[in-house]
Amino acid sequence: MAIKQFHFAVVGATGAVGQQIINTLEKRALPIKKLTLLSSARSAGSSILFKGESITVQEATPEAFEGVDIALFSAGGSVSKKLAPEAVKRGALVIDNTSAYRMDPDVPLVVPEVNKEDIFLNKGIIANPNCSTIQMVVALQPLREKYGLKRIIVSTYQSVSGSGQSAITELKRQSQAVLNEEDVNPDILPVGSLPKKHQIAFNAIPQIDVFQENGFTFEEMKMINETKKIMHDDTLQVSATCVRIPVVTGHSESVFVELENEPDVAEVRELLSQSSGIIVEDDPADQLYPLATRAEGELEVFVGRIRKDLDVPNSLHMWVVSDNLLKGAAWNSVQIAEAYIEGKS
Amino acid sequence: MAIKQFHFAVVGATGAVGQQIINTLEKRALPIKKLTLLSSARSAGSSILFKGESITVQEATPEAFEGVDIALFSAGGSVSKKLAPEAVKRGALVIDNTSAYRMDPDVPLVVPEVNKEDIFLNKGIIANPNCSTIQMVVALQPLREKYGLKRIIVSTYQSVSGSGQSAITELKRQSQAVLNEEDVNPDILPVGSLPKKHQIAFNAIPQIDVFQENGFTFEEMKMINETKKIMHDDTLQVSATCVRIPVVTGHSESVFVELENEPDVAEVRELLSQSSGIIVEDDPADQLYPLATRAEGELEVFVGRIRKDLDVPNSLHMWVVSDNLLKGAAWNSVQIAEAYIEGKS
Numbered sequence: 202m203a204i205k206q207f208h209f210a211v212v213g214a215t216g217a218v219g220q221q222i223i224n225t226l227e228k229r230a231l232p233i234k235k236l237t238l239l240s241s242a243r244s245a246g247s248s249i250l251f252k253g254e255s256i257t258v259q260e261a262t263p264e265a266f267e268g269v270d271i272a273l274f275s276a277g278g279s280v281s282k283k284l285a286p287e288a289v290k291r292g293a294l295v296i297d298n299t300s301a302y303r304m305d306p307d308v309p310l311v312v313p314e315v316n317k318e319d320i321f322l323n324k325g326i327i328a329n330p331n332c333s334t335i336q337m338v339v340a341l342q343p344l345r346e347k348y349g350l351k352r353i354i355v356s357t358y359q360s361v362s363g364s365g366q367s368a369i370t371e372l373k374r375q376s377q378a379v380l381n382e383e384d385v386n387p388d389i390l391p392v393g394s395l396p397k398k399h400q401i402a403f404n405a406i407p408q409i410d411v412f413q414e415n416g417f418t419f420e421e422m423k424m425i426n427e428t429k430k431i432m433h434d435d436t437l438q439v440s441a442t443c444v445r446i447p448v449v450t451g452h453s454e455s456v457f458v459e460l461e462n463e464p465d466v467a468e469v470r471e472l473l474s475q476s477s478g479i480i481v482e483d484d485p486a487d488q489l490y491p492l493a494t495r496a497e498g499e500l501e502v503f504v505g506r507i508r509k510d511l512d513v514p515n516s517l518h519m520w521v522v523s524d525n526l527l528k529g530a531a532w533n534s535v536q537i538a539e540a541y542i543e544g545k546s
Numbered sequence: 547m548a549i550k551q552f553h554f555a556v557v558g559a560t561g562a563v564g565q566q567i568i569n570t571l572e573k574r575a576l577p578i579k580k581l582t583l584l585s586s587a588r589s590a591g592s593s594i595l596f597k598g599e600s601i602t603v604q605e606a607t608p609e610a611f612e613g614v615d616i617a618l619f620s621a622g623g624s625v626s627k628k629l630a631p632e633a634v635k636r637g638a639l640v641i642d643n644t645s646a647y648r649m650d651p652d653v654p655l656v657v658p659e660v661n662k663e664d665i666f667l668n669k670g671i672i673a674n675p676n677c678s679t680i681q682m683v684v685a686l687q688p689l690r691e692k693y694g695l696k697r698i699i700v701s702t703y704q705s706v707s708g709s710g711q712s713a714i715t716e717l718k719r720q721s722q723a724v725l726n727e728e729d730v731n732p733d734i735l736p737v738g739s740l741p742k743k744h745q746i747a748f749n750a751i752p753q754i755d756v757f758q759e760n761g762f763t764f765e766e767m768k769m770i771n772e773t774k775k776i777m778h779d780d781t782l783q784v785s786a787t788c789v790r791i792p793v794v795t796g797h798s799e800s801v802f803v804e805l806e807n808e809p810d811v812a813e814v815r816e817l818l819s820q821s822s823g824i825i826v827e828d829d830p831a832d833q834l835y836p837l838a839t840r841a842e843g844e845l846e847v848f849v850g851r852i853r854k855d856l857d858v859p860n861s862l863h864m865w866v867v868s869d870n871l872l873k874g875a876a877w878n879s880v881q882i883a884e885a886y887i888e889g890k891s
Contacts, residue, residue, distance in 0.1 A: 416853030508761030
């Protein structure tokens, strides 16, 4: 029996995540019949090499989705809001990497290591969670299954590439200016659409995305709400403080976890190292722990600094690092496509 | 009546903190009769300008403390261990900025905003707490007095200057190498005396100081144990994850606080802004929150991002930033000297 071949589309093909999606599709053994690359009118016309073939990037229009089986969206929430329904109308499965549909009760929010089965509840759209959420839930899921999960308090150390290619350029430009003892003139971060800009080079900015009424930022509320949705548990207590630091790629997270039952550190290391998608790097004697620079380019979630809290029973601290463009975005989207295709065949 | 004049000594005068102590002594109106500057034999001989007078740095020997009234030590724990008793023997009050005596039950550990009265319990030595501890307890003390303090979970974002001048040079050298796409060749951090070195430029290193048996680093245990000692409360629950990030000066901290009684955010802002040594920067609508780059060179502790936890009653999150060389080290030491002199007169 011939394996079914799929027509893929990547929306936002010229962006930081879009490029990683194309790279990841190239490396994996997906049954791709055709790849359509889409972008805004402004970026259309450029060519991208895929498996030795030059593909011209086209403007993302409703008609561009004719014949597409699986469309991977990563071009911002407003593009997804406008075009994902058009793609679905034309028979495509949309895997959306923006926040547009994540909290929509009709849209499954999927991290394959946690809730792969939700993929098959889709009504045309599957949402890819926020980068900072994905790596945390991958690390927490084995603990949840074994010990039960009560409460999470996370502080993040997030890289600038989550804000796109322009933020990477901005960090490098600012860093050089500081080293040259020149004015920094912040222009992009923390939030492109907001008036105030802050220096990110040699600094830490405790704002990612806009503030909500409750004093948390939207990024923090994503971590809180998405974790509950992915884990199907509204009783879970989740708190987040999200901070941008001068790292190009790779988010790090300091995670406090309160469990239902008492964990043993050696047992936790063993459990996590046998879990899908996780690499344990945890040997204090050898100064081994996850580092953003080492996670860059890797598909896995790295976990280390695992230690029991000194006061609160059943509690752990850990340090969780992953490439925010890969497991945090492109790779998780492609993983969803792989699981979908596997489930279909 | 003439005001008593004091003979001061600074031990470690050529180091990053030592230089800040000299700057701070110069700016404040202390009754300084004479200033003796001391260093290792290697750095001795250089000259430092103080209030228009050139002072030659001398080698720190036991005899160098003859006639000294107040000696500010900041030259590493081993120097303090060796020379602080010699200074005390010669009649000096030692204010020690190393970890050598902090947990000694005979040595008060002082942050003037919290436990100024402990200064007068000294038996010759007063210890200055660790930089990351000082700024946190300053921010917590007003909350503790008003609401009662139960539990703290802190994740730090610490600058490299806490590791001395060589770490600042190292961060700049590595950053330029990354921007030039050259090899980084880490040489200093995370811990000079340990074999493994990691890249700090565009990275986050979850290790400050050496690991303890319990999986926490010594820096983390300092925050835990020193907070309990300064606040005279062994029942306080404190957990810390200490992380070095590529910032030159200014430590930032994501602090979760559980209180005995329910706080109100507006009331907390008001309370903190009226407290000694604190500046509240907390206006989400204006994207105002503390930033390391803005705290550099300032004496105060900056607090913002104050918000109630969404799940746990009586709990708050906040973002606490201060200049680790000033309030975290030099200024806190000079403040102790000021309070001591004030108490004597």
